[in-house]
Structures are given as structure tokens and as C-alpha cells.
Amino acid sequence: MNTLKTICADVIYLPLRWKGVSIDEKFIYCNGFEDLHEKDIFRPNPVEENPRFWLEVRQLYFDFQDKKWERIESFYKKYGAIRRRAGSQSKFHGESINDVLAWLNWFRVLTIMTEYAKNEKLAPLWEMFGPPRDSEINGKNQVIYFVNMEKVNFEILPNDPPQQLIQPIHNQPTIRYIPTPHMSRNKLEYHTPQNDDQLLAATWQAIIEAVTDGLRPIALVPTTDRSPSKKAPLILWGFQADGALQAAFLQWFFQEIAHMNITTCESNDCNNIVLPPREKFCSDRCRQREKKRRQRENKKEASN
Structure with a gap:
């Protein structure tokens, strides 16, 4: 078995809590940071001690929509910045509300699509993808965007009537499905999902691409367990979360998408990974092969 399939990993997330919060129409400002102490470094982070942390972050989208500023302020005082550590890439200590909302909306739609x-749950997915359709013009006209998109008008040729195109809003994250091209009667056609099986396959394709976008900016660094023990430390691969949203995204990814606590097949000479709902063998073939092998061994022992 490839040993890379059994690596140890951890989410590195140290919240920089805000002392105070000021909010106007466009920005959320940080009025100083709480001091970090040694106990803050060694205690479990929110990802470790709260398995519902990602749900708490997802709920923030609705808190912003409903202007529940007290709850939002409480979150910043407890966990610090949502999108990035305050001041790390900006001239002021704070965050743009539009930027935070766009990313929270991306995270909300991504997690809901995954649940479906x-x-x-096919009915809500068909609502998201729309009815089956195809295009012989180009694939761009059939790309489906699920979040943070806008309608724009453009002219294909001068003096032609403008065509309407849905595209992602500039500098905002999106979730998209790009139809697979097919040759039909010597023509290249782009089809959106035509049946339930294609719908589920397309949904997972969109989810995986969005997860890739979410993982891309997260640093992966060797780290050690945070125990103050003097013994040789356990070396881990650390996913370095920069802000509450990345920490929530990583927690959700490892809880809901990635297969954790994996085991290997118990069949002799097979080291394949056993995925749920299987428990001992990677396939029925291995289960039967191991059963026959044990029967042969039992017969040998009985004959002796």
C-alpha cells in the first residue's frame, strides 16, 4: 500500500481574538487584539474542540444578511478575522463586508451541495442545475455557476443584438460546472446533465473543483504535535488555516469529504484501503478469497 495514504495531518489554527469591533456599511474594523499567552498555543483550537465549528461559521452568512451585529461582534471577539488575520494583507485592521459575505456564501452553497x-437529494440539485440542455456554439455558454454570479450583456459581432451571459463576479469565489463536450453528427456539443446519474456525477465534479479552489491557498507545512513533552515529537503535515473561514473549511473537508481513520484490507497480500460502509475487506472478491484461504488452513490443521 502507498504509505502516503496513511499520513498524519493536523489543522493549524490559532485565533487572534479581537478586543473590540467597529462596523460601518462596508467594513468591519478591529479595535486591537487580545494578548496571546503560552496556554493559548498549547490548548486545543476550535477545530479540535468543537466539531460543529464549521456550522457556526456557515451560520454567519445569515447573521450578516439579517444584520445581527451583536452575534457577529461576539464571533470576532472569540475567533478573530473570518477571511484572513486582520491587517495581514491590508492597510487597516479589518475586513470588507462584501468580501466576507462572498466567501461565506461560497462556503454555504458548497456545503449544502455536498449534503444533497x-x-x-435530486430535486434540489435539479433546481440548481436546471433542465437538460445543450449547445453547439461553445462550452462557455453552458457553464453553470452556482454562487456569486451576475448577468452581463455582450456582442458576439458588431451590430449584432447583445447576448446575455452569466459569469462570476470579479474577484469573488464561485462554484461552477463545465459541461463535457461530445461529438454528435460531426458537431461538437456541450450537454448539461441529462439524467439522475449524470446529475450526481456533475455535482461531485463541481464540488471537487470548488474544494480544489479552497485548498489551493492553504499552506501545507511540516509541524509537530503541540505537547510540551521532551520526548521525540510526532511530525505532522499541518494545514495552516489563515482565519476562521479556512479553519472551518478544513474541518468540514476532513469531516464530510475526506476519508479519515482508514484501515487496510484483511485479505492476505492485499493492502487496499477499506472504505465505508465496508469494515474488513476492500471488496467482495477479497472477502471470499480470504474465506477460502482460512477454510484451507483449517482443513490442513484438522488433517494433522
Whole structure:
């Protein structure tokens, strides 16, 4: 078995809590930071001690929509910045509300799409993708965007009537599905999902691409466990979360998408990974092969 499939990993997330919060129409400002102490470094972070942390972050989208400023202020005082550590890439200690909302909306839609796909809830997915359709013009006209998009008008040729195109808003994250091209009667056509099986496959394709976008900016660094023990430390691969949203995204990813606590097949000479709902063998073939092998061994022992 490839040993890379059994690596140890951790989410590195040290919240820089805000002392105070000021809010106007466009920005959330940080009025200083709480001091960090040694106990803050060694205690479990929110990802470790609160398995529902990602749900708490997702709820923030609705708090912003409903202008529940007290709850928002409480979150910043407890966890610090949402998108990035305050002041790390900006001239002021704070965050743009539009920027935070766009990313929270991206996270909300991504997690909901995943819930629908895992539970095969087809009706809401058909609403998101729309009815089956195809295009012989180009694939761009059939790309489906699920979040943070806008309608724009453009002219394909001068003096032609403008065509309407849905595209992502500039500098905002999106979730998209790009139809697969097919040759039909010597023509290249782009089809959106035509049936339930294609719908689920397309949903997972969109989810995986969005997860890739979310993982891309997160630093992956070797780290050690945070125990103050003098023994040789356990070396881990650390996913370095920069802000509450990345920490929540990583927690959700490892809880809901990635397969954790994996085991290997118990069949002799097979080291394949056993995925749920299987428990001991990677396949029925391995289960039967191991059963026959044990029967042969039992017969040998009985004959002796």
C-alpha cells in the first residue's frame, strides 16, 4: 500500500481574538487584539474542540444578511478575522463586508451541495442545475455557476443584438460546472446533465473543483504535535488555516469529504484501503478469497 495514504495531518489554527469591533456599511474594523499567552498555543483550537465549528461559521452568512451585529461582534471577539488575520494583507485592521459575505456564501452553497449529493437529494440539485440542455456554439455558454454570479450583456459581432451571459463576479469565489463536450453528427456539443446519474456525477465534479479552489491557498507545512513533552515529537503535515473561514473549511473537508481513520484490507497480500460502509475487506472478491484461504488452513490443521 502507498504509505502516503496513511499520513498524519493536523489543522493549524490559532485565533487572534479581537478586543473590540467597529462596523460601518462596508467594513468591519478591529479595535486591537487580545494578548496571546503560552496556554493559548498549547490548548486545543476550535477545530479540535468543537466539531460543529464549521456550522457556526456557515451560520454567519445569515447573521450578516439579517444584520445581527451583536452575534457577529461576539464571533470576532472569540475567533478573530473570518477571511484572513486582520491587517495581514491590508492597510487597516479589518475586513470588507462584501468580501466576507462572498466567501461565506461560497462556503454555504458548497456545503449544502455536498449534503444533497451525499444523500442523493435530486430535486434540489435539479433546481440548481436546471433542465437538460445543450449547445453547439461553445462550452462557455453552458457553464453553470452556482454562487456569486451576475448577468452581463455582450456582442458576439458588431451590430449584432447583445447576448446575455452569466459569469462570476470579479474577484469573488464561485462554484461552477463545465459541461463535457461530445461529438454528435460531426458537431461538437456541450450537454448539461441529462439524467439522475449524470446529475450526481456533475455535482461531485463541481464540488471537487470548488474544494480544489479552497485548498489551493492553504499552506501545507511540516509541524509537530503541540505537547510540551521532551520526548521525540510526532511530525505532522499541518494545514495552516489563515482565519476562521479556512479553519472551518478544513474541518468540514476532513469531516464530510475526506476519508479519515482508514484501515487496510484483511485479505492476505492485499493492502487496499477499506472504505465505508465496508469494515474488513476492500471488496467482495477479497472477502471470499480470504474465506477460502482460512477454510484451507483449517482443513490442513484438522488433517494433522
